[in-house]
Amino acid sequence: MLDLTIDDPMRAALPVDERAMLAALSDPSALTxxxxxxxxxxxxxxxxxxxxxxxxxxxxxxxGRDSALARAIATLCEPHEEIITLTPRVAAIARLAGVHVAQVPLARAEHGFELDVAAIYDAISDRTRAIVLSAPHEPTGVVLTEDTHEALVALGVPLIVDESRARYVLDAPEDRVSSVLARPLETLAIASSCFEIAPALELAWLGVGGPAHDVEDAVAKLDATAATHGAIASPLLAAVPRLLESASATRDAITARIRRNLDALRARVPDGARIEGGWLACLRYRNENAGAHARPGVLYDLSSDWVVVSLLTEPATFDAGLDELLA
Known part of the structure; x- marks a missing residue:
């Protein structure tokens, strides 16, 4: 069975400087x-x-990535209050904390999907404390644009944005916003990201932007949530600067891999959904008995004729898997 679901760079036959990463984790200063x-x-x-x-x-x-999102949600929401989200992953995290979820699907567009700010506005209630999304959206790859960023900020509801794949840009529009924190903010925004090269390290971080008094309060509350959500171990904390310094070549290789595989997908499905960023792709499959494994679209609130594949997949496997799915 051809596996098109691998989305861990450490398992995707990509060049990784493992020696540099291990050396970073061996810093003796972490002991004292x-x-x-x-x-x-x-x-x-x-x-x-x-x-x-x-x-x-x-x-x-x-x-870790999920812990970062959980801490951001806990910072802005009490149990029985509510978030609005477009991501099933976030909905599951929020419900574990007792937070109510209003889930808004992405709207279908001519060339794929788009963020429906009007639907988000309609979902706002007296209990709404945050709007939580990923940019790029997973799995559709929809990115934030200048217009959507401005429209979301204008809603006046704090934003939590998972930007773990934000550096991987594919068919993004020219007015793409690279981060929710990259533009002026009149409302509180929390961006989360992670060391995406090695998910097993569970290294993530949150950045806070917006009005100064709101930022100070949010940072203090985020710091306080470490007691219940856990802090990263000292060796990993000490390793962060060197881990990030060692990431450049692998990130370049990831970009080249996902671009190559997206081109291969486009060659087979030229009218498929536009993928603006990230390393997942959605496609409608034709062969229910394919000898390839992809994630069912229903896991992401897509209809049952969609599947999700990883653009990190080794190229020969990716090509053969597409041939199976589209036969």
Whole structure:
């Protein structure tokens, strides 16, 4: 069975400097000190590549991507209050915390999907405390644009945006916004990201933007949630600067891989859904008995004739798997 679901770069036959990563995790200073200032400064530099200028004091470390989102939700919501989200993954995290979820699907567009700000507006209630989305959206790859960013901010509801795949841009429009924090904010926004190269390390972070008094309050609450959601271990904390320094070649290889596989998908399905960013792709399959494994679209609130494939897949496997799915 051909596997088109692998979305961990460490398992995708990509060049990874494992020696440098292991050396970073062996820093003896982690045995005697726990200073997160170098890690926050390194993350601020990493975010600068996305056009984000952020004070390291507005960055909070978290023990994994899901934990980061859970902490952001807990910061803005009490149990029995509500979030609006477009992502089933986020809905599951919120419900575990007792937070109500109003789930809004993406709208179908001529060349794929689009963010429906009007539907989000209609879902706002007296209990709404945050709008939570991923950019790029998973699995459709829809990115934030200038217009959608402005429209979301104008709703006046705090935003939580998972930007874990934000550096991987494919068919994005020219007015793409690289991060919710990259534009002026009149309302509170929390962006989450992670060390996407090695998910098993469970290294993630949150950045906070918006009005100064709201930011200070949110950062303080995020720091307080570490007691219930866990903090990252000292060796990993000390390793952050060197881990990020070692990431460049692998990130370039990821970009090349997903671009190559997207081109292969486009050659077979030229009128398929537009993929603006990230490393997942949605397609309608034709062969129910295919010898290839893809994620069912229903896991992402898509109809049953959709499947989701990983653009990280090794090229020969990806090509053969597409041939099976589309036979």
């Amino acid at each position: 000190t726990r200073d997160d200032a170098p890690a926050r400064a390194a993350i601020a530099r990493d975010w600068a590549a996305l056009g984000v200028s952020i004070d390291p004091a507005r960055i909070v470390l978290a023990a």
